Amino acid sequence: DARVTQTPRHKVTEMGQEVTMRCQPILGHNTVFWYRQTMMQGLELLAYFRNRAPLDDSGMPKDRFSAEMPDATLATLKIQPSEPRDSAVYFCASGFGQATEAFFGQGTRLTVV
């Protein structure tokens, strides 16, 4: 059963600490998306990659967020330093064509205290 896997599922950290979230996309998918979900903003697209190349990260605060795909089986989203306003659920999704759906992971619930 192919699925997108995200780790960790939950993370509580102190303000100023580095946070790394990981995502294993579905094998064969060529596009990976990072979304952030909050009550106030809904689902925001932070960044996405095609064939591991970053295409658009205009949704991310550049000074503290970074996203990478070191290989086809791993995408990472890093926050350094973290701030309380970064508290949210972060979703990774993968897909292989605009006529097909995005497959979502279970999300990482981040709390920055």
Add this chain to the structure above:
Amino acid sequence: AQSVTQLGSHVSVSEGALVLLRCNYSSSVPPYLFWYVQYPNQGLQLLLKYTSAATLVKGINGFEAEFKKSETSFHLTKPSAHMSDAAEYFCAVSGGGTSGTYKYIFGTGTRLKVLA
């Protein structure tokens, strides 16, 4: 650029009543449209998708949606609500990426409450 608008952030229906969740889209090209459902503490799951074949699309759990180009709408319906349908529903459109790529753009979501 593509976008979707969901009318009504909260909808309440009685169990057994019709469910109607509204979505309007904006797109300069023929759109690909999706409805997703999110249960508490879960990721988004696909309910159904429109990809320019039949305008009436049937999905899982008895949901369906009709693509109406003249109204730029893709409303989600279910004839009879069940308690287990209580969740948040998202409409999405794909496209709009740079030079042949694509991305999924989501609406703000509609939380469905089913009353016993």
